[in-house]
Amino acid sequence: xxxxxxxxxxxxxxxxxxxxxxxxxxxxxxxxxxxxxxxxxxxxxxxxxxxxxxxxxxxxxxxxxxxxxxxxxxxxxxxxxxxxxxxxxxxxxxxxxxxxxxxxxxxxxxxxxxxxxxxxxxxxxxxxxxxxxxxxxxxxxxxxxxxxxxxxxxxxxxxxxxxxxxxxxxxxxxxxxxxxxxxxxxxxxxxxxxxxxxxxxxxxxxxxxxxxxxxxxxxxxxxxxxxxxxxxxxxxxxxxxxxxxxxxxxxxxxxxxxxxxxxxxxxxxxxxxxxxxxxxxxxxxxxxxxxxxxxxxxxxxxxxxxxxxxxxxxxxxxxxxxxxxxxxxxxxxxxxxxxxxxxxxxxxxxxxxxxxxxxxxxxxxxxxxxxxxxxxxxxxxxxxxxxxxxxxxxxxxxxxxxxxxxxxxxxxxxxxxxx
Numbered sequence: 001x002x003x004x005x006x007x008x009x010x011x012x013x014x015x016x017x018x019x020x021x022x023x024x025x026x027x028x029x030x031x032x033x034x035x036x037x038x039x040x041x042x043x044x045x046x047x048x049x050x051x052x053x054x055x056x057x058x059x060x061x062x063x064x065x066x067x068x069x070x071x072x073x074x075x076x077x078x079x080x081x082x083x084x085x086x087x088x089x090x091x092x093x094x095x096x097x098x099x100x101x102x103x104x105x106x107x108x109x110x111x112x113x114x115x116x117x118x119x120x121x122x123x124x125x126x127x128x129x130x131x132x133x134x135x136x137x138x139x140x141x142x143x144x145x146x147x148x149x150x151x152x153x154x155x156x157x158x159x160x161x162x163x164x165x166x167x168x169x170x171x172x173x174x175x176x177x178x179x180x181x182x183x184x185x186x187x188x189x190x191x192x193x194x195x196x197x198x199x200x201x202x203x204x205x206x207x208x209x210x211x212x213x214x215x216x217x218x219x220x221x222x223x224x225x226x227x228x229x230x231x232x233x234x235x236x237x238x239x240x241x242x243x244x245x246x247x248x249x250x251x252x253x254x255x256x257x258x259x260x261x262x263x264x265x266x267x268x269x270x271x272x273x274x275x276x277x278x279x280x281x282x283x284x285x286x287x288x289x290x291x292x293x294x295x296x297x298x299x300x301x302x303x304x305x306x307x308x309x310x311x312x313x314x315x316x317x318x319x320x321x322x323x324x325x326x327x328x329x330x331x332x333x334x335x336x337x338x339x340x341x342x343x344x345x346x347x348x349x350x351x352x353x354x355x356x357x358x359x360x361x362x363x364x365x366x367x368x369x370x371x372x373x374x375x376x377x378x379x380x381x382x383x384x385x386x387x388x389x390x391x392x393x394x395x396x397x398x399x400x401x402x403x404x405x406x407x408x409x410x411x412x413x414x415x416x417x418x419x
Contacts, residue, residue, distance in 0.1 A: 045092030051401030222415030280359025
């Protein structure tokens with residue numbers, strides 16, 4: 001595939017004329033400077049590496065194939081996804097962590113979780129191989145930086161749900177070798193590693209004995225530990241156990257959503273930061289707004305009642321029709337991009353700018369994304385909002401990606417010292 005013009009070779013600069021003994025060379029013109037956030041924001045989005053901790057494009061591909069629907073072409077512009085190459089370049093997105101999601105329903109089927117994860121990893125690797133002018137593999141922060149300089153979008157991979165590890169510690173290294181660079185320890189249900197924030201069984205009261213070994217092995221081989229989705233007990237035990245900083249790849253602040261354990265409390269954010277970690281803010285409406293969350297929960301209950309009346313279940317074609325019709329008749333007012341900025345502000349006031357990043361959950365939170373932040377072309381809108389609130393260019397660089405790259409570098413260094 002031919003490279004787009006923006007990724008083509010840069011022509012050699014014209015040599016300036018030689019100056020005579022009495023004539024000084026013309027000084028190079030200074031780049032135009034602006035303090036207007038509306039002008040500066042898109043410039044910064046292109047100048048700094050934007051690393052997004054969680055993009056669910058591979059999951060969307062898997063669902064499309066399962067339902068025999070046309071496969072989204074995320075190497076180009078794809079209107080039915082939040083992420084694709086064209087809009088990533090427009091918005092300045094350089095390193096979206098591709099979520100290698102595995103549903104909890106596969107956990108009780110030996111081999112199924114591992115095979116499912118391997119299929120999604122293969123899809124990402126095939127995408128990179130098919131479009132090397134557009135995408136680049138990224139197994140280290142150095143790869144991300146090199147791809148950025150070359151104009152390619154890095155596709156690092158994070159595993160959402162540690163269930164593909166199954167009961168074999170060797171699988172940690174196996175998935176590292178396949179390119180996985182963080183593991184979200186669990187998802188919607190307790191698994192063999194730990195308890196989930198969405199599951200009230202509290203099977204292990206935090207980490208299992210096997211889970212403790214998994215965290216230690218992740219530290220040893222160089223995979224970042226991701227505490228999004230885990231129960232509070234699990235979080236605190238990871239804080240005690242991990243030898244390196246950890247991330248929350250797509251979580252927001254519980255301060256704004258009281259009682260929603262999937263988000264992080266102030267005490268948890270402080271502990272994460274004290275150990276050098278980063279919380280990457282989720283953009284989903286239910287994550288950032290209590291009023292949106294309450295409206296969404298109410299709608300879900302009404303949709304469930306409609307399902308019971310019709311005798312259908314989630315995942316059925318008829319159920320999808322019912323849900324879509326209900327959503328069209330009862331739209332929930334979207335939150336604004338400023339609400340996401342409020343979460344960034346909250347973290348910065350608690351622990352400083354060094355411990356916050358971006359974890360959109362694009363292609364994973366449906367239609368709940370904010371106005372002005374509904375796909376990967378729109379990061380400049382969030383940057384503009386933060387500039388208007390007084391954030392410096394250095395602050396923006398840290399938020400966009402430098403903070404997580406720092407953690408990733410530290411995890412790499414620790415692992416190298418153990419090899």
